[in-house]
Amino acid sequence: MRLLIVGPQGAGKGTQAELLTKAVGIPHVSTGDLFRANISGNTPLGQKVKAIMDAGQLVPDEVTQDMLVDRLAQPDAEVGFLLDGFPRNISQASWLEGVLAERGTPIKCVLLVDAPDEVLRERMTARGRSDDTPESIDRRLAIYHAETSPLIEFYGEKVARIDGVGEIHEVQERIRKAIDALD
Template structure:
């Protein structure tokens, strides 16, 4: 049973790494972005609510995101572990997740923090060529990430596994797998 969060700034490769790591660890990759898209595509009540917020350019409120995450983590394939990508992003979300997991005698086992220098992230994000990926917009998003993430790292201080996110996809994945396995094995948890 392995419950892992993946955290990192935009452009560090969280989504790419999360999918490969989850597969290597034989646990589902649970992405809030995927949950939003899935619910919206299926036209569920939550999906219609998500679509309404996204279409108006607003953030999906915590109440909706929490409901989707709780529903997904309650699915049979996630009962023995998961790699959660995109949640929590704030301290209140982390506190809620801890309470939610504790209600079924579970906890987050590790928090994988993918790091890269802002200069590298800026280069990667501007290379994507998206209209909203201007240097100013990227800098603003990175500053917001750093201000919101620091409290998460403090909250999960004893479970953070920091890994350098610079390198090829395979190099970063191998580095992350080794770091996670070393950490989990050192804490009496299988990985």
């Protein structure tokens, strides 16, 4: 089962991805985790990412894509995976579709976990992180709506819309029902 989870920050994607991957036995492939693992492992890609981030720049798509290709080639991802944090825009999604098509392993379902912006703002503010200022939250939501939301149209019928409002177990139940409906 090859899945993609998308949605704005604060929607609970990471929490839901962890629960789901444990339940269905596929790896949770988070680009943020890939960056951290490569940096802490001092891999050649990790050294490149660290230098870029230390310079205050965004990691180029090619570097992220190299890490992703390497991760998806690992044995535990043969049975499937849940991608989290990639793709974030149409260009990345087109690249990913091409890579997966070459392997004959297309994305089966895109889980769109969403909530109203007011709820997302409340959740992110409640986390108490230093980078969760009202201005930065609004900026991240604006970027999501401008760059990531178009993925919904890109993936079309593969998208399962999940209401991200409610208790963690309620949202997980909605996700599981959406996946069960695929079979």
